[in-house]
Amino acid sequence: xxxxxxxxxxxxxxxxxxxxxxxxxxxxxxxxxxxxxxxxxxxxxxxxxxxxxxxxxxxxxxxxxxxxxxxxxxxxxxxxxxxxxxxxxxxxxxxxxxxxxxxxxxxxxxxxxxxxxxxxxxxxxxxxxxxxxxxxxxxxxxxxxxxxxxxxxxxxxxxxxxxxxxxxxxxxxxxxxxxxxxxxxxxxxxxxxxxxxxxxxxxxxxxxxxxxxxxxxxxxxxxxxxxxxxxxxxxxxxxxxxxxxxxxxxxxxxxxxxxxxxxxxxxxxxxxxxxxxxxxxxxxxxxxxxxxxxxxxx
Numbered sequence: 001x002x003x004x005x006x007x008x009x010x011x012x013x014x015x016x017x018x019x020x021x022x023x024x025x026x027x028x029x030x031x032x033x034x035x036x037x038x039x040x041x042x043x044x045x046x047x048x049x050x051x052x053x054x055x056x057x058x059x060x061x062x063x064x065x066x067x068x069x070x071x072x073x074x075x076x077x078x079x080x081x082x083x084x085x086x087x088x089x090x091x092x093x094x095x096x097x098x099x100x101x102x103x104x105x106x107x108x109x110x111x112x113x114x115x116x117x118x119x120x121x122x123x124x125x126x127x128x129x130x131x132x133x134x135x136x137x138x139x140x141x142x143x144x145x146x147x148x149x150x151x152x153x154x155x156x157x158x159x160x161x162x163x164x165x166x167x168x169x170x171x172x173x174x175x176x177x178x179x180x181x182x183x184x185x186x187x188x189x190x191x192x193x194x195x196x197x198x199x200x201x202x203x204x205x206x207x208x209x210x211x212x213x214x215x216x217x218x219x220x221x222x223x224x225x226x227x228x229x230x231x232x233x234x235x236x237x238x239x240x241x242x243x244x245x246x247x248x249x250x251x252x253x254x255x256x257x258x259x260x261x262x263x264x265x266x267x268x269x270x271x272x273x274x275x276x277x278x279x280x281x282x283x284x285x286x287x288x289x290x291x292x293x294x295x296x297x298x
Contacts, residue, residue, distance in 0.1 A: 143243035
Protein backbone atom coordinates (compact mmCIF):
# COMPACT_ATOMS: atom_id res chain seq x y z
CA UNK A 1 0.00 0.00 0.00
CA UNK A 2 2.78 2.39 0.87
CA UNK A 3 4.54 1.64 -2.41
CA UNK A 4 1.32 2.21 -4.36
CA UNK A 5 0.80 5.52 -2.59
CA UNK A 6 4.37 6.64 -3.30
CA UNK A 7 3.92 5.77 -6.98
CA UNK A 8 0.74 7.85 -6.96
CA UNK A 9 2.33 10.98 -5.47
CA UNK A 10 5.46 10.80 -7.64
CA UNK A 11 3.94 9.72 -10.96
CA UNK A 12 0.45 11.20 -10.90
CA UNK A 13 0.76 14.13 -8.49
CA UNK A 14 4.30 14.90 -9.72
CA UNK A 15 5.61 15.56 -6.22
CA UNK A 16 9.37 15.93 -5.82
CA UNK A 17 11.65 13.10 -4.73
CA UNK A 18 12.25 14.97 -1.46
CA UNK A 19 8.50 15.02 -0.71
CA UNK A 20 8.11 11.35 -1.62
CA UNK A 21 10.93 10.38 0.73
CA UNK A 22 9.35 12.41 3.54
CA UNK A 23 6.01 10.65 2.98
CA UNK A 24 7.72 7.26 3.02
CA UNK A 25 9.59 7.97 6.25
CA UNK A 26 6.44 9.25 7.99
CA UNK A 27 4.36 6.24 6.95
CA UNK A 28 7.04 3.74 7.96
CA UNK A 29 7.36 5.53 11.31
CA UNK A 30 3.61 5.13 11.90
CA UNK A 31 3.62 1.50 10.77
CA UNK A 32 6.52 0.74 13.16
CA UNK A 33 4.50 2.35 15.97
CA UNK A 34 1.52 0.10 15.18
CA UNK A 35 3.72 -2.99 15.23
CA UNK A 36 5.37 -2.05 18.53
CA UNK A 37 2.28 -0.86 20.39
CA UNK A 38 -0.50 -2.96 18.86
CA UNK A 39 1.29 -5.86 17.17
CA UNK A 40 -0.49 -4.68 14.03
CA UNK A 41 1.11 -4.17 10.63
CA UNK A 42 -2.10 -3.68 8.65
CA UNK A 43 -2.69 0.02 7.93
CA UNK A 44 -6.25 -0.34 6.63
CA UNK A 45 -7.83 -1.32 9.94
CA UNK A 46 -6.55 1.72 11.83
CA UNK A 47 -8.76 3.88 14.04
CA UNK A 48 -8.27 7.47 15.16
CA UNK A 49 -7.51 6.38 18.72
CA UNK A 50 -4.37 4.61 17.52
CA UNK A 51 -3.34 7.64 15.48
CA UNK A 52 -3.93 9.91 18.48
CA UNK A 53 -1.67 7.71 20.61
CA UNK A 54 1.00 7.96 17.92
CA UNK A 55 0.71 11.74 18.02
CA UNK A 56 1.02 11.67 21.83
CA UNK A 57 4.17 9.55 21.53
CA UNK A 58 5.63 12.12 19.10
CA UNK A 59 4.82 14.95 21.52
CA UNK A 60 6.47 13.00 24.36
CA UNK A 61 9.57 12.65 22.16
CA UNK A 62 9.93 16.46 22.15
CA UNK A 63 9.22 16.69 18.43
CA UNK A 64 7.92 20.15 17.49
CA UNK A 65 4.23 20.64 16.75
CA UNK A 66 5.13 21.87 13.28
CA UNK A 67 6.97 18.62 12.49
CA UNK A 68 4.18 16.52 14.01
CA UNK A 69 1.62 18.32 11.85
CA UNK A 70 3.70 17.54 8.77
CA UNK A 71 3.88 13.84 9.71
CA UNK A 72 0.14 13.70 10.34
CA UNK A 73 -0.45 15.46 7.02
CA UNK A 74 1.48 12.67 5.30
CA UNK A 75 -0.73 10.12 7.01
CA UNK A 76 -3.88 12.03 6.09
CA UNK A 77 -2.82 12.13 2.42
CA UNK A 78 -2.16 8.39 2.54
CA UNK A 79 -5.66 7.65 3.85
CA UNK A 80 -7.20 10.02 1.30
CA UNK A 81 -5.48 7.92 -1.34
CA UNK A 82 -6.87 4.69 0.19
CA UNK A 83 -10.33 6.27 0.28
CA UNK A 84 -10.05 7.42 -3.34
CA UNK A 85 -8.94 3.95 -4.45
CA UNK A 86 -11.88 2.48 -2.45
CA UNK A 87 -9.66 0.50 -0.07
CA UNK A 88 -11.31 2.23 2.90
CA UNK A 89 -14.67 3.96 3.27
CA UNK A 90 -13.81 6.56 5.89
CA UNK A 91 -10.57 8.51 6.41
CA UNK A 92 -9.70 8.06 10.12
CA UNK A 93 -8.17 11.54 10.09
CA UNK A 94 -11.13 13.32 8.49
CA UNK A 95 -11.97 15.23 11.68
CA UNK A 96 -8.44 15.68 12.99
CA UNK A 97 -7.39 19.20 13.95
CA UNK A 98 -3.76 20.20 13.59
CA UNK A 99 -1.73 21.05 16.67
CA UNK A 100 -1.23 24.74 17.32
CA UNK A 101 2.10 26.17 16.23
CA UNK A 102 3.67 29.54 16.87
CA UNK A 103 3.85 31.67 13.75
CA UNK A 104 7.39 32.13 12.49
CA UNK A 105 8.29 35.72 11.76
CA UNK A 106 10.93 35.73 9.04
CA UNK A 107 13.15 38.81 9.20
CA UNK A 108 14.30 39.81 5.70
CA UNK A 109 17.70 41.23 4.87
CA UNK A 110 17.84 44.97 4.40
CA UNK A 111 18.77 46.50 1.05
CA UNK A 112 21.97 47.73 2.68
CA UNK A 113 22.93 44.20 3.77
CA UNK A 114 22.26 42.79 0.31
CA UNK A 115 24.23 45.56 -1.41
CA UNK A 116 27.10 45.00 1.02
CA UNK A 117 27.24 41.30 0.09
CA UNK A 118 27.20 42.13 -3.62
CA UNK A 119 30.07 44.55 -3.02
CA UNK A 120 32.03 41.79 -1.26
CA UNK A 121 31.54 39.22 -4.02
CA UNK A 122 32.35 41.84 -6.65
CA UNK A 123 35.91 42.28 -5.32
CA UNK A 124 37.23 39.25 -7.24
CA UNK A 125 36.67 38.15 -10.82
CA UNK A 126 37.53 34.45 -10.58
CA UNK A 127 35.03 31.71 -11.44
CA UNK A 128 33.84 31.03 -7.87
CA UNK A 129 33.41 34.72 -6.98
CA UNK A 130 31.47 35.51 -10.16
CA UNK A 131 29.32 32.38 -9.74
CA UNK A 132 28.52 33.30 -6.14
CA UNK A 133 27.73 36.89 -7.10
CA UNK A 134 25.32 35.63 -9.77
CA UNK A 135 23.65 33.32 -7.24
CA UNK A 136 23.08 36.23 -4.83
CA UNK A 137 21.84 38.53 -7.60
CA UNK A 138 19.46 35.94 -9.05
CA UNK A 139 17.98 35.06 -5.67
CA UNK A 140 17.35 38.70 -4.85
CA UNK A 141 16.20 39.84 -8.30
CA UNK A 142 13.85 36.92 -9.00
CA UNK A 143 12.77 35.49 -5.62
CA UNK A 144 13.23 31.92 -6.89
CA UNK A 145 13.55 28.94 -4.57
CA UNK A 146 16.88 27.21 -3.94
CA UNK A 147 15.94 24.05 -5.86
CA UNK A 148 14.65 26.20 -8.74
CA UNK A 149 18.00 27.98 -8.99
CA UNK A 150 19.90 24.67 -8.91
CA UNK A 151 17.81 23.26 -11.77
CA UNK A 152 18.13 26.23 -14.15
CA UNK A 153 19.61 25.15 -17.46
CA UNK A 154 21.43 27.45 -19.88
CA UNK A 155 18.69 26.92 -22.47
CA UNK A 156 16.15 28.31 -19.96
CA UNK A 157 17.69 31.78 -20.29
CA UNK A 158 16.37 34.14 -22.96
CA UNK A 159 18.47 37.27 -23.43
CA UNK A 160 16.11 38.53 -26.15
CA UNK A 161 13.09 38.29 -23.83
CA UNK A 162 15.04 39.02 -20.64
CA UNK A 163 13.43 36.04 -18.91
CA UNK A 164 14.40 32.80 -17.20
CA UNK A 165 12.16 29.74 -17.35
CA UNK A 166 11.91 28.16 -13.91
CA UNK A 167 10.61 24.73 -12.95
CA UNK A 168 8.68 25.20 -9.71
CA UNK A 169 6.82 22.96 -7.31
CA UNK A 170 4.88 20.08 -8.85
CA UNK A 171 6.74 20.65 -12.12
CA UNK A 172 4.93 23.93 -12.81
CA UNK A 173 6.85 26.16 -15.21
CA UNK A 174 6.89 29.93 -14.96
CA UNK A 175 8.93 32.78 -16.41
CA UNK A 176 10.72 35.25 -14.15
CA UNK A 177 12.23 38.53 -15.36
CA UNK A 178 15.97 38.81 -15.90
CA UNK A 179 16.97 42.28 -14.74
CA UNK A 180 19.39 44.21 -16.94
CA UNK A 181 21.60 44.82 -13.90
CA UNK A 182 22.18 41.05 -13.63
CA UNK A 183 22.99 40.47 -17.32
CA UNK A 184 26.69 41.56 -17.17
CA UNK A 185 27.33 39.16 -14.25
CA UNK A 186 25.55 36.35 -16.12
CA UNK A 187 27.55 36.90 -19.31
CA UNK A 188 30.80 37.07 -17.35
CA UNK A 189 29.93 33.84 -15.55
CA UNK A 190 29.06 31.98 -18.76
CA UNK A 191 32.44 32.94 -20.23
CA UNK A 192 34.32 31.73 -17.14
CA UNK A 193 32.19 28.59 -16.93
CA UNK A 194 33.55 27.24 -20.23
CA UNK A 195 36.85 26.38 -18.51
CA UNK A 196 35.13 24.10 -15.98
CA UNK A 197 32.04 22.82 -17.79
CA UNK A 198 32.09 19.25 -19.02
CA UNK A 199 29.08 19.73 -21.25
CA UNK A 200 26.66 19.89 -18.32
CA UNK A 201 23.46 21.70 -19.29
CA UNK A 202 22.77 23.10 -15.82
CA UNK A 203 23.65 26.76 -15.39
CA UNK A 204 25.38 26.49 -12.02
CA UNK A 205 28.28 24.09 -11.56
CA UNK A 206 31.11 23.45 -9.12
CA UNK A 207 34.80 23.91 -9.96
CA UNK A 208 34.87 20.16 -10.67
CA UNK A 209 32.27 20.60 -13.39
CA UNK A 210 29.44 18.96 -11.43
CA UNK A 211 25.94 20.28 -10.90
CA UNK A 212 25.76 22.56 -7.89
CA UNK A 213 23.92 21.13 -4.86
CA UNK A 214 21.60 22.42 -2.12
CA UNK A 215 24.01 22.42 0.84
CA UNK A 216 26.64 24.30 -1.17
CA UNK A 217 24.11 26.98 -2.16
CA UNK A 218 23.09 27.33 1.50
CA UNK A 219 26.73 27.63 2.60
CA UNK A 220 27.40 30.32 -0.01
CA UNK A 221 24.52 32.50 1.15
CA UNK A 222 25.11 31.87 4.84
CA UNK A 223 28.83 32.59 4.57
CA UNK A 224 28.50 35.94 2.81
CA UNK A 225 25.58 37.25 4.83
CA UNK A 226 27.25 36.25 8.11
CA UNK A 227 29.80 38.95 7.28
CA UNK A 228 27.23 41.75 7.09
CA UNK A 229 24.19 40.63 9.10
CA UNK A 230 23.56 39.63 12.71
CA UNK A 231 20.23 37.99 11.88
CA UNK A 232 19.81 34.48 13.25
CA UNK A 233 18.68 32.95 9.98
CA UNK A 234 20.77 33.62 6.88
CA UNK A 235 19.55 31.32 4.12
CA UNK A 236 18.42 31.38 0.47
CA UNK A 237 14.83 31.48 1.71
CA UNK A 238 15.50 34.74 3.56
CA UNK A 239 16.67 36.23 0.26
CA UNK A 240 13.40 35.05 -1.31
CA UNK A 241 11.59 36.64 1.62
CA UNK A 242 13.58 39.87 1.15
CA UNK A 243 12.66 39.94 -2.55
CA UNK A 244 8.94 39.74 -1.76
CA UNK A 245 9.05 42.16 1.17
CA UNK A 246 11.01 44.82 -0.70
CA UNK A 247 8.67 44.61 -3.70
CA UNK A 248 5.62 45.03 -1.46
CA UNK A 249 7.30 47.91 0.38
CA UNK A 250 7.80 49.67 -2.95
CA UNK A 251 4.14 49.32 -3.88
CA UNK A 252 3.98 46.08 -5.90
CA UNK A 253 0.53 44.48 -5.75
CA UNK A 254 0.08 41.15 -4.01
CA UNK A 255 -1.08 39.28 -7.12
CA UNK A 256 2.04 40.23 -9.08
CA UNK A 257 4.30 39.09 -6.23
CA UNK A 258 2.30 35.86 -6.02
CA UNK A 259 2.99 35.12 -9.70
CA UNK A 260 6.68 35.97 -9.40
CA UNK A 261 7.08 33.67 -6.39
CA UNK A 262 5.23 30.82 -8.08
CA UNK A 263 2.63 30.50 -5.33
CA UNK A 264 -0.58 28.63 -6.13
CA UNK A 265 -2.68 30.80 -3.79
CA UNK A 266 -2.60 34.27 -2.27
CA UNK A 267 -2.63 32.73 1.20
CA UNK A 268 1.00 31.68 0.76
CA UNK A 269 2.03 35.13 -0.44
CA UNK A 270 0.26 36.91 2.41
CA UNK A 271 2.82 35.47 4.81
CA UNK A 272 5.26 38.01 3.34
CA UNK A 273 3.03 41.02 4.05
CA UNK A 274 3.88 41.29 7.78
CA UNK A 275 7.00 43.40 7.33
CA UNK A 276 5.56 45.52 4.53
CA UNK A 277 2.58 46.31 6.75
CA UNK A 278 4.94 47.78 9.35
CA UNK A 279 6.39 50.09 6.67
CA UNK A 280 2.89 51.10 5.59
CA UNK A 281 2.01 51.96 9.20
CA UNK A 282 5.05 54.20 9.52
CA UNK A 283 4.25 55.99 6.24
CA UNK A 284 0.64 56.36 7.31
CA UNK A 285 1.55 57.84 10.69
CA UNK A 286 3.98 60.29 9.09
CA UNK A 287 1.65 61.34 6.27
CA UNK A 288 -1.76 61.53 7.95
CA UNK A 289 -2.62 65.00 9.31
CA UNK A 290 -3.47 63.52 12.70
CA UNK A 291 -0.74 60.89 12.68
CA UNK A 292 1.67 62.90 14.85
CA UNK A 293 -0.84 64.08 17.45
CA UNK A 294 0.32 63.06 20.91
CA UNK A 295 -1.94 61.97 23.76
CA UNK A 296 -1.24 65.24 25.61
CA UNK A 297 -2.66 67.14 22.64
CA UNK A 298 -6.03 65.38 22.89
